[in-house]
Amino acid sequence: xxxxxxxxxxxxxFGRSEKxxxxxxxxxxxxxxxxxxxxxxxxxxxxxxxVYGGFAEGQMNMASFAAHALGAHNIPAVRYEGACxxxxxxxxxxxxxVASGFYDIVLAGGSERTLVMDTSYSTRLYExxxxxxxxxxxxxxxxxxxxxxxxxxxxKYGIAPEKLKExxxxxxxxxxxxxxxxxxxxxxxxITLEDVYNSPMVASPLQLYDxxxxxxxxxxxxxxxxxxxxxxxxxxxxxxxxxxxxxxPLYAQKDIxxxxxxxxxxxxxxxxxxxxxxxxxxxxLHDCFTIAEIVASExxxxxxxxxxxxxxxxxxxxxxxxIPINPSGGLKAKGHPIGxxxxxxxxxxxKQLRGxxxxxxxxxxxxxxxxxxxxxxxxxxxxxxxx
Numbered sequence: 001x002x003x004x005x006x007x008x009x010x011x012x013x014f015g016r017s018e019k020x021x022x023x024x025x026x027x028x029x030x031x032x033x034x035x036x037x038x039x040x041x042x043x044x045x046x047x048x049x050x051v052y053g054g055f056a057e058g059q060m061n062m063a064s065f066a067a068h069a070l071g072a073h074n075i076p077a078v079r080y081e082g083a084c085x086x087x088x089x090x091x092x093x094x095x096x097x098v099a100s101g102f103y104d105i106v107l108a109g110g111s112e113r114t115l116v117m118d119t120s121y122s123t124r125l126y127e128x129x130x131x132x133x134x135x136x137x138x139x140x141x142x143x144x145x146x147x148x149x150x151x152x153x154x155x156k157y158g159i160a161p162e163k164l165k166e167x168x169x170x171x172x173x174x175x176x177x178x179x180x181x182x183x184x185x186x187x188x189x190x191i192t193l194e195d196v197y198n199s200p201m202v203a204s205p206l207q208l209y210d211x212x213x214x215x216x217x218x219x220x221x222x223x224x225x226x227x228x229x230x231x232x233x234x235x236x237x238x239x240x241x242x243x244x245x246x247x248x249p250l251y252a253q254k255d256i257x258x259x260x261x262x263x264x265x266x267x268x269x270x271x272x273x274x275x276x277x278x279x280x281x282x283x284x285l286h287d288c289f290t291i292a293e294i295v296a297s298e299x300x301x302x303x304x305x306x307x308x309x310x311x312x313x314x315x316x317x318x319x320x321x322x323i324p325i326n327p328s329g330g331l332k333a334k335g336h337p338i339g340x341x342x343x344x345x346x347x348x349x350x351k352q353l354r355g356x357x358x359x360x361x362x363x364x365x366x367x368x369x370x371x372x373x374x375x376x377x378x379x380x381x382x383x384x385x386x387x
Contacts, residue, residue, distance in 0.1 A: 001099040003226035005236035006385065008036030009347040010220045014335035015186040016115045017216035021053050021062065024218035025111035026069045028340075032107065032220040037232050040070055043222075044103045046077040047094045049086035049110030050339040055125055056113045072107075081339070083129045084286065085374030086110050088342030088381035091221060092242045095383075098223050105228075109220030110339035122214065129375040131249035140250070143211060145376055146289040147203035149256050153291060156257060157306035165205050167309040168290035169196040172209045172332055174318055175287065179329025181359035186215050186335030210290040215335030219343035221350070235354045240275065240367070241384035243268030250376040262299040262373065262380040269382040270301075275367065277301035280384075282352050282362040283323065284345035285371035287330040293317075296371055297325060300382075319360060327352065327360045345370040346383060353387050 010031025012024050019027070025048070033040060048063040059065070063077035082089040087110035094108035114122060127136050130145075154164045172191060179185035191209060199208035229236035243265035247253055253260070270276060277300060285300065287293035294308045302323050303311050311317065317325040328334045328348040331341060349368035351357045367386045374380070 002101060003238060004095050004098045004223055005226045005229035005238045006221050006346065006350050007224045007229045007233050007236055008032040008034070008038070008222035009350045010035060011184055011344055011347045012218045013184045014215045014217035014337060017113065021050055021057060021059070021111045021113050022066055022069050024113070024216065025066050025109065025220065028109060028111070028218040029070055029107055029220040032109070032222050036222040038105065038222065040072050042105050043072045043075060043107045045075055045097065045106045046072060047080060047090040047106060047108040048077060049080045049090040050112055051081055051083060051086055052112060052114060052125055052338065056116050082379040082381070083374030084288065084336070084338050084341055085372040085379045085381045086339040086342065087219065088345070088370065088372040088383060089244065089379070091343060091346060091383065092244055092381055094223050095239050095242055098225060104225060106223050107220060108223065109218065109343035111218035112337035112339040113216045114214040114337065115216050131251070134249055134251055135376070141203070142288065143203040143206055145250060145256070146291055147206045149295060150205050150291040153257050153295065159309060161205060164309055166193070167313050168210055168294065169193050170312050171287065171290040171293050172196055175326050175330040175332040178319060178327050178360055179333035182329050182334060185329040185333055186213060187329070187333045206289055206291070212288045212331040212336045215337040217335060217337035217340050217344070219340045219347050221343055221346050237350045237353050237385050237387065239383060240386045241269035241271070241273030243272070243382040245380055247378050253377060256377060257295055258305070259295070259299050259377050259380065261377065262296065262371070265380045265382045266300050266371070269384045273384045275384060279367050280323065280369045281365040282327060282349065282368045283325045283371070284328060284330070284348050284368070285325060286373040287326055287332050288336060288373070290332070292373070293325060293330065296373070300369065300371060319362060324362045327357065327362055342370065342372040342381065345372060346385070349385050353385060
């Protein structure tokens with residue numbers, strides 16, 4: 001297996017877009033290719049992620065059309081789908097192909113357009129991420145699942161519900177603050193504890209500001225063998241470890257505050273990189289809801305179980321904290337374009353490790369971790385990158 005590096009990254013601004021899924025991906029992909037000091041003709045394969053393209057735009061077979069739109073004619077192009085973890089799955093696959101020596105230059109990423117769909121239609125589509133036969137008939141939704149998680153977390157660790165609500169609100173406040181320094185984030189608005197408490201209830205105890213937004217956007221990365229990467233760019237970022245695992249339906253999972261698929265995927269990535277959680281300097285993780293950031297940080301080994309919510313209150317996950325989490329603003333404020341989210345996380349970590357993150361730069365960051373969760377805790381992919 002060859003060492004593999006990210007040589008280029010690209011990303012659109014997240015938020016409502018008038019561009020199609022393919023147009024957004026072309027924008028992000030061409031930025032990534034230019035960032036690599038390569039040309040379109042150098043791309044040997046495309047691994048493309050989208051989840052709702054067939055529903056939002058009535059278009060299937062998007063991977064081949066994405067390659068054509070770029071001018072990468074006739075290259076192999078494959079579509080990936082792993083719910084919210086889609087782009088991370090595509091990048092992991094691209095890594096394996098380059099590491100194996102079968103390809104040298106692979107473009108991977110994702111694109112999604114969700115804001116074109118109305119609330120009732122999109123609610124029905126998001127429900128498809130749950131188990132159709134056993135969960136959908138109960139009326140379960142993603143906010144409902146993570147509300148259950150929050151209530152279980154408070155009960156399991158003896159945290160007063162009102163105390164946990166405050167700690168979750170601090171996650172939202174932190175991530176909105178970070179997004180103020182990210183020109184490509186969907187939201188540029190500071191929020192307060194009062195704003196969170198006064199926002200509409202979605203699924204108790206989760207209120208509107210505990211939930212990430214629907215988003216349009218695209219992100220892409222270019223991977224190459226490390227030896228080639230050093231000749232292409234001044235600051236190649238090596239992929240040191242990857243991990244992926246899956247879980248069964250939600251009803252079969254015994255404790256949703258301990259996401260086994262995430263713990264297994266993270267261990268794979270740590271073991272491959274020869275690192276431990278203590279070696280991580282910056283993290284982009286899946287904060288689809290504020291409780292999700294708290295639980296994910298524990299499953300990744302960044303905090304002991306039951307301790308992360310208190311660590312948030314102590315400021316340990318802020319930009320200048322012990323372990324900065326979601327300096328981009330996270331899904332919560334940067335936005336969550338389902339099929340593109342994982343690539344956007346890699347984009348942010350690469351920028352951080354290059355020292356190109358501007359006012360949100362984590363000082364001295366050398367090792368970064370991404371974490372993407374798909375569906376009802378069913379698909380998890382982790383990527384460790386280092387200078």
